[in-house]
Amino acid sequence: MTFHDNERYDAIISGAGPVGLFLACELALAQCSVLVLEKTEDPTSPLKRVPFGIRGLSAPTIDALHRRGLLRELQIHKRIQSPHQHAGEGPRRQAGHFAGIPFHDGDIDATRWTYRLPGSTPTHLLSEMEELESVLARRAETLGVRLLRGAAVTGFHQTGDGVAIHSHERTFEGQWLVGCDGSRSAVRKLGGFEFAGTEPEFTGYTAKVDIADPKKLKPGRNMTPHGMYLQSQPGHLAIQDFDGGAFHATGMPITREHVQDVLRRISGTDVTIDALHIATTWTDRARQATAYRKGRVFLAGDAAHIHSPLGGQGLNLGLGDAMNLGWKLAATIKKHVPHGLLDSYHAERHPIGERILDWSRAQVAIMRPEPHARALNGIVRDLMKTRDGATYFAGKVWGLSTRYPLGDGHPLLGSSVPEFEFEDGRTISDLMHDGRGVLLDFAGTASLERFAGEYGGHIVYVTGHPKESFELSALLIRPDGFIAWASEGPPDIGDLHNAAARWFTRGASS
Template structure:
């Protein structure tokens, strides 16, 4: 079959994981035609099922799902407790960790986060990869996204006008190609992207096993003189072996005997594994593409950055990429993007990726089996046992501090919009389900309405008081929920016009 037998799409996305699916949803919501090519024929992998597929969702991700009407479709967080709950902590519930050091719910002072309103979404929730992908697949298909499974990209060629994508003996045409195809991204490799970073310190193991004598292992996460192991549920193990990533790189088969040898050495016990059901390895290799765009080729998610899954921030980082990129790419396709809009995807998201990679490196550094790392570990542990320390680490892990430097004087600019509840009952999160930008006018100022009208269907004007306005008079909100401009008194109309012109055509 030739390229002429297929329609031309606005965007082809490589990869039908959560990042690719959510990006497709955002593009389709903005009336773009999207094709997803996914190399796996079956979306249901054992490694995506409980307990392997459990992931923690951060505050920005939860807000994103809520703003698109998807949060209430995820059920697992309502029935599954934190799988990393450490029984040693007793009544104090563990709500996260840094390098295996838990921070506890009672120590986190959420009152320090000034702009989180009482009606805000949760700061963290448990999700499961398979359920998340199922929800996003249903949403994408309802919006008209075409998903071809069993179609691995084998090559592509871009011109000034578009991209021809090869999959076996078939070819597909699009205006843009986005690689959301994971850490071994073929789009990144064939697209000429540099992937710079640091090499691993350890090989990580995730395994489902039968243990003949489980009482020999301590419950929860345990940092030992030779590594780390976690036993969070019966037969579910995570192990970190500081071998410089040698075993993972060797691509040797993961046998029962090997996992038992590593577990015994790391746990310093003679524990016996009687059966190995499934196992996978991973490392703390930390790499990031030096640019997220090459012509008409873009990267998002693990294709753009990889790091150790410590703290579960990889999924959240990738979904943040998709939310940031979706509306900008859609505006570019619809020729409603001001100059430089698409370039702001890289300038905003690359620094966030750097922070997450460094966060991962810092955890690996203090978990190393040497005296210097043990000393740092003890200091961090003491800090996390203080109220301010626990609050800081929770804020970082949950993404509370995530924001973009947009250069405006108001302290809220560049941050996620609070979930204002208008007096007539609607919340801002509910009003964002159509994916449009919003000019929120608490005082019904006719001059603000005039500015909004100049942008037609790109900018939705909403007026009326809110139950708690946080001292604000008006807010300009991008489609991704980021505040582009805010005013606490009489609005500066010229400043508003400048902000609007920066983001909308």
């Protein structure tokens, strides 16, 4: 007998990882009713905790969390030690890597990032998956999101005005469905989304073990003629075996003997593993949905794109999807939607995902255990020791070059808004906690205040004198924190109307 949930939701999200939960928060912030379906009963896992669960947060993610008042709730980065700390402190402290090749704080020219103000959030932080999910789940619950665990999506069909989602014997109805259910996404498969890309070159292993003779292994990341192994802490291993992803594809259990055999072959030692406590495999398969939307169904996060975890870009890419889609879908649900708004989700996020997949492939290309790759690796290593090289790679890894193609004009157009601080102590992030657009007026122009009033609360008018304005007179900021319009002199209200019409509708908010 089929059980029908009595309530019809504005949006149903498959997957209660960070991407699904953050998207749920964004929708609920706009007073949308949201149901999250998660197939696993228990959200906890040793793989989500330190050290395996450590993830690097890039600048766009940090800004997004800060703009919603969530960053202060994350504490792990204040307590855990970076896995790069062994590389030294001070100006030679390792700040990140590309294909295992480190770049260091002292080599980076931060003055290149002209619009990063002294009060900006950090360019990069460490986080833990379990804590991040816990913080987002609490916020979602506070906002009224309904979360059902142990409820896998087993089917769905679209109707003229919604989607009926099946979870075994239960059926739920929503206006929209978003698949945030990971690399093996049921929503993607059931929806028939094309998932194009490249096959893997290696099987990666992450394992916690007891090693009888740990001194036989070098600390840190080690490239060998047969692959790579990393010993970040005693007994905590990461291994890359360039087998074309063959072992991962078998789905066979990961035994102590197998990990020992792989480690011995990669390290060139006769190291002995006494006990295997936990292990998982992964690959560098790089695939991306050719479309992020089919009718009333969207994909976000790993459901939309997968790649090697090298460099920690996946979580940040997924959270960026959620921040971009959330306010656009909410505006559509509330019928405050300019033509083409939802199409801009794919248009803006797909190219960024494509670039990240290529970034991942490039790392694998120079990590192969063969002469041509070692030659390229050496050249890149030399480049990263230069100031220009370190700055370039840091900017890419930290997401500082993220920009949407919103037209010509001021260099900030399409970029994340700088962390302006006003004389009264307020910052731009303080003004964005409720997820609305912001019109910043640094000159107190009456015509701009009237303009914002025409949008009935969709755009918040803010005037004040910032400590640094970059000679700007006014800015229109989308709810996700990206600049839609900028003026250096007397504002052109016609240009402002044209810019606003792409993202907002006039009239009272609901």
